[in-house]
Amino acid sequence: MNSDDAIILIGMPASGKSTLGRMLAARLRRKFVDTDTLIETATGEPLQHTLDREGYLKLRDLEEQAILAEDFHSAIVATGGSAVYSEAAMAHLRQFGPLVFLDVPLTELNIRLSNFGSRGIASAPGSGLADIYADRQPRYLRTADYQINVTERSETEAVNAILEMLGLTPSV
Ligand SMILES: Nc1ncnc2c1ncn2[C@@H]1O[C@H](COP(=O)(O)OP(=O)(O)O)[C@@H](O)[C@H]1O
Ligand SMILES: O=C(O)C1=C[C@@H](OP(=O)(O)O)[C@@H](O)[C@H](O)C1
Ligand SMILES: [Mg+2]
Numbered sequence: 001m002n003s004d005d006a007i008i009l010i011g012m013p014a015s016g017k018s019t020l021g022r023m024l025a026a027r028l029r030r031k032f033v034d035t036d037t038l039i040e041t042a043t044g045e046p047l048q049h050t051l052d053r054e055g056y057l058k059l060r061d062l063e064e065q066a067i068l069a070e071d072f073h074s075a076i077v078a079t080g081g082s083a084v085y086s087e088a089a090m091a092h093l094r095q096f097g098p099l100v101f102l103d104v105p106l107t108e109l110n111i112r113l114s115n116f117g118s119r120g121i122a123s124a125p126g127s128g129l130a131d132i133y134a135d136r137q138p139r140y141l142r143t144a145d146y147q148i149n150v151t152e153r154s155e156t157e158a159v160n161a162i163l164e165m166l167g168l169t170p171s172v
Pocket of ligand 3: 018
């Protein structure tokens with residue numbers, strides 16, 4: 001990858017896209033963009049409100065529109081977990097840099113998402129975390145340019161591992 005390429009994180013909710021994305025941006029002294037924030041700026045309300053009132057398909061539409069409208073040049077980007085449902089959004093993001101899939105096993109996601117029932121996830125009502133994981137895992141895998149499992153590591157070690165995988169020096 002080129003030195004000013006964007007880095008785009010994709011993966012399940014609670015896989016660490018926002019946490020590690022923010023840390024990566026600080027380490028690389030790059031702009032950090034969370035596409036969830038882009039949606040909230042566009043709608044003027046928390047994602048959860050939009051989800052409750054308009055439903056998960058509307059949220060996915062808004063997510064696609066927010067991503068397509070943005071220039072991600074040289075940014076570190078945390079996407080929302082459902083962004084992978086838009087091929088157009090994924091193609092748009094890829095113009096700016098590689099898509100990196102944070103691959104976290106379902107057992108760990110179950111622990112991190114202990115608030116799963118009350119947390120807004122853009123999926124059909126009634127679907128459980130295992131259903132969502134089964135539907136999305138193949139999508140993340142076929143969409144990603146890079147895939148990494150950093151579950152066993154601390155957040156700092158995870159950032160180092162991502163930088164190393166991308167050929168960027170961890171000591172930056
Ligand atoms: N190795 C790790 N990498 C990333 N996040 C981790 C790790 N271990 C624990 N966590 C925790 O998991 C959560 C990930 O949440 P978040 O960054 O919001 O994920 P996402 O944006 O993918 O939904 C955070 O609370 C973070 O502190
Ligand atoms: O996976 C999902 O369906 C969603 C994940 C959330 O973002 P994170 O992946 O950052 O948690 C947010 O976009 C929205 O609540 C829907
Ligand atoms: Mg996030």
